[in-house]
Amino acid sequence: MTRLIALLASLSAKRGDFVLASGRRSNLYVDCRLTAMHPEGQLLIGRAGLAAIRQSGWPVDSVGGLTLGADPIAYAIAHASALAHERGDGEMVRGFTVRKEAKQHGTGKLIEGPFQAGDKVLVVEDVITTGGSALKAVDAIRAAGGDVQGVLALVDRQEGGREALEAAGLKVMSLVTAEQLLPLIA
Numbered sequence: 328m329t330r331l332i333a334l335l336a337s338l339s340a341k342r343g344d345f346v347l348a349s350g351r352r353s354n355l356y357v358d359c360r361l362t363a364m365h366p367e368g369q370l371l372i373g374r375a376g377l378a379a380i381r382q383s384g385w386p387v388d389s390v391g392g393l394t395l396g397a398d399p400i401a402y403a404i405a406h407a408s409a410l411a412h413e414r415g416d417g418e419m420v421r422g423f424t425v426r427k428e429a430k431q432h433g434t435g436k437l438i439e440g441p442f443q444a445g446d447k448v449l450v451v452e453d454v455i456t457t458g459g460s461a462l463k464a465v466d467a468i469r470a471a472g473g474d475v476q477g478v479l480a481l482v483d484r485q486e487g488g489r490e491a492l493e494a495a496g497l498k499v500m501s502l503v504t505a506e507q508l509l510p511l512i513a
Contacts, residue, residue, distance in 0.1 A: 331362075331371040332503055335482065336511035338362045349457045351486070355505060355512075359453035359481050363399035372400055373407030375502050376479060380404070380449060381417065383500060385476040388446040391423035391438070393464040396453030398424050400481055404451070421446075425464045437467050444472025455480040455488035455501065462495060482508070 338361040345356040362368035380387050391401045405422035412419045423440030442448070448468050452461045461478045468475055477498035483489055484505045492499045 328375060328502070331368075331375055332507050333511060334365070334368055334371065335359070335362050335503055336508050338365060338368070339482075340508050340512045342512055347456055349459060351456065353456075353484075353486075355484070355509065357454050357482050357484070357505075357508070359396060360399065363396075363403065363453065363481065369399065369403045369406070372481060372502070373403035373405075376400060376404040376451070376481075377407040377411060377420070379479060379500055379502060380420070383477070383498075385449065385498070386447045387420055387449045387476060389421040389423055389440075389442050389473075390449045390451050390479070391440065391442060391464070391468075392425060392451045393460045394424045394426055396460070397451045397464070400451045400453060400479075425467045427463075438471050442468075442471065442473065446473050448473040448475050450475060450478045450497075452478060452480045454482045454484060455492070455499070456484045456486050458488035458491035458495075461488075461492055461497075465495075465497065 339358050341356045390404050401422035408420040421441040423442035426437050429437040450464050465475050480501040482503045483501035489499045
């Protein structure tokens with residue numbers, strides 16, 4: 328986990344004056360995509376995410392969340408699960424993505440990938456600030472027949488998002504917190 332935290336601090340975290348997707352202002356910006364799309368980041372996130380799922384004891388068939396932030400995290404976990412399964416270590420976990428809006432053509436899907444109604448789902452999120460993106464994904468997954476087990480965030484900014492998700496009845500776990508990143512950011 329130490330290497331993942333260092334990679335996030337060096338590639339994804341910046342100090343300054345930023346307006347976040349939530350509309351809030353912050354002196355910390357974390358663009359997890361820079362780490363989640365990096366080859367080493369994919370490897371570390373997949374392993375850590377899969378380990379967190381297995382340690383939680385939550386039954387999980389598939390992982391996914393709101394595009395674009397959740398996509399590389401879900402796919403990294405799915406890939407790690409396939410490698411572990413190949414070694415005889417547990418079942419595979421499928422990755423999927425939730426669109427921000429349903430397609431206006433073809434099948435008009437809101438959820439893309441091998442998600443199936445009835446799946447026990449872990450919603451993944453790159454950064455939790457207010458919890459709004461995760462809640463939007465949860466609503467779409469439940470509407471499609473998914474059984475949401477909880478939320479896994481790569482980074483929890485520790486600004487009330489976890490509490491908002493828990494107040495909505497969701498279990499939440501994070502791999503890294505802002506508190507762990509801040510001392511490492513130049």
